[in-house]
Amino acid sequence: MARIVFDLDGTLIDSVPDIAAAANATLAEVGVAPLSLAEARGFVGEGAGVFVERMAQARGLSEPARLMPRFLHHYERAVGLTEIYPGVAASLDALARAGHRLGLCTNKPARPTEAVLAHLGWQERFEVVLAGDSLPSRKPDPAPLRAAFDALGDGPMIYVGDSEIDAEAARRAGVPFLIYTPGYRSADLQDLPHAAAFDDWSEVLAIVATMA
Ligand SMILES: O=C(O)COP(=O)(O)O
Numbered sequence: 001m002a003r004i005v006f007d008l009d010g011t012l013i014d015s016v017p018d019i020a021a022a023a024n025a026t027l028a029e030v031g032v033a034p035l036s037l038a039e040a041r042g043f044v045g046e047g048a049g050v051f052v053e054r055m056a057q058a059r060g061l062s063e064p065a066r067l068m069p070r071f072l073h074h075y076e077r078a079v080g081l082t083e084i085y086p087g088v089a090a091s092l093d094a095l096a097r098a099g100h101r102l103g104l105c106t107n108k109p110a111r112p113t114e115a116v117l118a119h120l121g122w123q124e125r126f127e128v129v130l131a132g133d134s135l136p137s138r139k140p141d142p143a144p145l146r147a148a149f150d151a152l153g154d155g156p157m158i159y160v161g162d163s164e165i166d167a168e169a170a171r172r173a174g175v176p177f178l179i180y181t182p183g184y185r186s187a188d189l190q191d192l193p194h195a196a197a198f199d200d201w202s203e204v205l206a207i208v209a210t211m212a
């Protein structure tokens, strides 16, 4: 049986509408025009600090750090627009039933991560949850990924993610990478090292069986 660690945003859930709403509530407070969904999507991937820096730069705002507390305030309440990608819930159930051990490693900060997991009823879904601020470093540093796998015991490792950050973290951790292609990637698929790619969650159980 394998140890399978999942990325969150753009892999299991389409959370950009909530992240954009949190960003736009923050921008409204300083009287600045909102982000489009496409802009917000392009800023996700390296955690909340980088998101806010990119947002501030796009709107000509100095001192992005000043915006962080307000962004986090909105972000940890922003769950209502998030949708689980089709087939994810059934796939996670099937993987767990097959005896695989499931973990989560996201660059999303811990409080919004906990909020969205609670909203989705996924508090017990993963044996380990490491968020973007759980450890001193975040993806693409391999440390959080390694820590997530360590918490799952022994067995073959598979990391499932959607972006260049995930591909790089998996490469640096030496873990086979399975990429969900409809996620928030901005690089071309062929430029990202991956063991396998999929666009339909109902395929994952069978792909894992070929890898583990
Ligand atoms: O919140 C982010 O920037 C990215 O989150 P993810 O690592 O779950 O894709």
Ligand SMILES: [Mg+2]
Binding pocket: 007, 008, 009, 010, 011, 045, 161, 162, 163, 183, 184
């Ligand atoms: Mg992601």
